[in-house]
Amino acid sequence: MFHLQKATQVTSDDELGQLAELYRYPPRPSSGPGAAAPFVRANMVASIDGAVTYDGKSGGLGGPGDRAVFRVLRGLADVILVGAGTATTEGYGRPQADEALAAHRESLGQAPAPALALVSRSLSIPPDFEPVADPGTVVLTCTSAPADRRRALLDAGATLVDCGDDTVSTMAILDHCADRGWSRVLCEGGPSLLGSLVTADALDELCLTTSPHLVGGDAGRIVATGGSGSGEPSAVLHALRPASILTDDDGFVFTRWLRHGRASTM
Numbered sequence: 001m002f003h004l005q006k007a008t009q010v011t012s013d014d015e016l017g018q019l020a021e022l023y024r025y026p027p028r029p030s031s032g033p034g035a036a037a038p039f040v041r042a043n044m045v046a047s048i049d050g051a052v053t054y055d056g057k058s059g060g061l062g063g064p065g066d067r068a069v070f071r072v073l074r075g076l077a078d079v080i081l082v083g084a085g086t087a088t089t090e091g092y093g094r095p096q097a098d099e100a101l102a103a104h105r106e107s108l109g110q111a112p113a114p115a116l117a118l119v120s121r122s123l124s125i126p127p128d129f130e131p132v133a134d135p136g137t138v139v140l141t142c143t144s145a146p147a148d149r150r151r152a153l154l155d156a157g158a159t160l161v162d163c164g165d166d167t168v169s170t171m172a173i174l175d176h177c178a179d180r181g182w183s184r185v186l187c188e189g190g191p192s193l194l195g196s197l198v199t200a201d202a203l204d205e206l207c208l209t210t211s212p213h214l215v216g217g218d219a220g221r222i223v224a225t226g227g228s229g230s231g232e233p234s235a236v237l238h239a240l241r242p243a244s245i246l247t248d249d250d251g252f253v254f255t256r257w258l259r260h261g262r263a264s265t266m
């Protein structure tokens, strides 16, 4: 009934290769309904009491081990999928090629750096937001997005893709990823976008860092559902199973949770 998981120390970049092996995406089925579907992984950090932010950002909850896992997960992904609000709040730049994982990516036929997909219903992204004009960035939106914001982003060099009419459809997002050959999707949040993935039953794996802090306050949780205008239910019950648990010298705990029926890479 109970299983004891041996903790593994994750302390520095030296363990990157080991981490990359542990977090390797599972092989895609060669045939059947799952063959074309991207594997959707999310990476989030929360405090012991479940807060996703401290002082408005997630960075205050991080540490060296967390940053190593974050880096490796980016290094394994074809595309980073992120809510526009998170990308701007957290000051995202364009994803960079990571020399330490270059050989791994090349062996899998991946581009040197992951693409970036910003999800936004209202297109409230500043046109001068640095990643917008990058050819590796796509903004996933819907046809009802305000025309003036659409125009401003296009003028700034953005690539916009409509994934629905009144809302950004999660399934249309994943179809676009499949069309672009992005089979390894990494969602970095935020909670609203993760909520949409969970509600659509599109999440295959959750990588969750528990930061060794209590935060209190009114910070949100990692999954937010039922946002206004989303048409989503206010709560979901989505079962996952544990795949691995790591700790580091700073007291962080790194868990991986898989959808039932998904093969673990361990």
Ligand SMILES: NC(=O)c1ccc[n+]([C@@H]2O[C@H](COP(=O)([O-])OP(=O)(O)OC[C@H]3O[C@@H](n4cnc5c(N)ncnc54)[C@H](OP(=O)(O)O)[C@@H]3O)[C@@H](O)[C@H]2O)c1
Residues within 6 Å of the ligand: 043, 044, 045, 046, 051, 052, 053, 056, 057, 058, 082, 083, 084, 085, 086, 087, 089, 090, 119, 120, 121, 122, 123, 124, 125, 167, 168, 188, 189, 190, 191, 192, 193, 194, 196, 224
């Ligand atoms: N602890 C962590 O691991 C973690 C990770 C990420 C973010 N965060 C924190 O979470 C906070 C932001 O929370 P949030 O829930 O507002 O973040 P979010 O999921 O990034 O949502 C923010 C915005 O992204 C767009 N968006 C998200 N999901 C969408 C969907 N399904 N369809 C269309 N647009 C969508 C919307 O942009 P428009 O308004 O433009 O339509 C939305 O207002 C920030 O403080 C951030 O620092 C924490």
